[in-house]
Amino acid sequence: PPRGASPSPPRGAPEAPTREATCGAACEAIGQAAGAAARSMVAFLQESGLAQYVELLLQHGFDDMDTLMDIEDHHMRELGIPPGHGLKLKRCLRVYHALDTTTPSQGNLPQPRPQLSHQPQ
Numbered sequence: 001p002p003r004g005a006s007p008s009p010p011r012g013a014p015e016a017p018t019r020e021a022t023c024g025a026a027c028e029a030i031g032q033a034a035g036a037a038a039r040s041m042v043a044f045l046q047e048s049g050l051a052q053y054v055e056l057l058l059q060h061g062f063d064d065m066d067t068l069m070d071i072e073d074h075h076m077r078e079l080g081i082p083p084g085h086g087l088k089l090k091r092c093l094r095v096y097h098a099l100d101t102t103t104p105s106q107g108n109l110p111q112p113r114p115q116l117s118h119q120p121q
Helices: 019-047 051-059 065-069 073-079 083-102
Strands: none
Touching (some): 019 051, 065 083, 073 083
C-alpha cells in the first residue's frame, strides 16, 4: 500500500465494523432524541419571543431544555444577551418548569380511591 494508507485486510478476513454498524439503532435513537430535544428548545425560544438567540445558544451548548434550565446570569452576560431578554428568558423558564412539574405523566396519575360500601350485617 502507498505510504500513509491503511493496509487492506487479508482476503477472507472480516472487515472492521464501521461506527454505523456497531452503533446501529442505539445511535440512531440517541440522534433522534437529541434532535427532538433541540427542536423542543427551539420551539420554546420561538414561543417565548426569543428566537433570535437559538443559534447563539445552540453554538454554546444550550441544546436541550434541561441544559437551558440551568442557564445562569453570568452565562447570559458572556453570550451578550441583553439584561431585559435575560429576565424574559428566566421568567419563561420558570413558567415552563412549573408547567412541566405539574403536568402528570401516565406513570404517576392519581389512582381512584376504592369505594367503601356500607353493607348491613
